Amino acid sequence: MATSKVVYSGRTLIDLTEDTITEETLLRGYTAHKADGTKIVGTAFKDYPSRYSFLDTLQDSRGENILDKANNVIQGETVYKKV
Structure with a gap:
């Protein structure tokens, strides 16, 4: 009980x-x-892949996009990996 x-x-x-x-x-x-x-x-994340990644726009501390020399927005890859 x-x-x-x-x-x-x-x-x-x-x-x-x-x-x-x-x-x-x-x-x-x-x-x-x-x-x-x-x-x-618990069952949270049981069906998630062993590796998951996505591109995300990089921003400075003011929240503004970071640009390269050609004025293109720079993206970074965020990776989640089971360990």
Whole structure:
């Protein structure tokens, strides 16, 4: 039986009732307890590829695009890789 709140001598020791975690928001393989107290195993990112990249416009600290000598916007590659 799952327990979501533990009160001892009028003092709340554990209270999960307002927790918002779900299997989909918890990293794959990690364990936690949902608001109703049931134990879950995370599934977030389970279907992601082992490498993902995209081009992104580079900007300076003011948020303005960085340009090369020919006045072209410079892009950088952002890479996410499973380790």
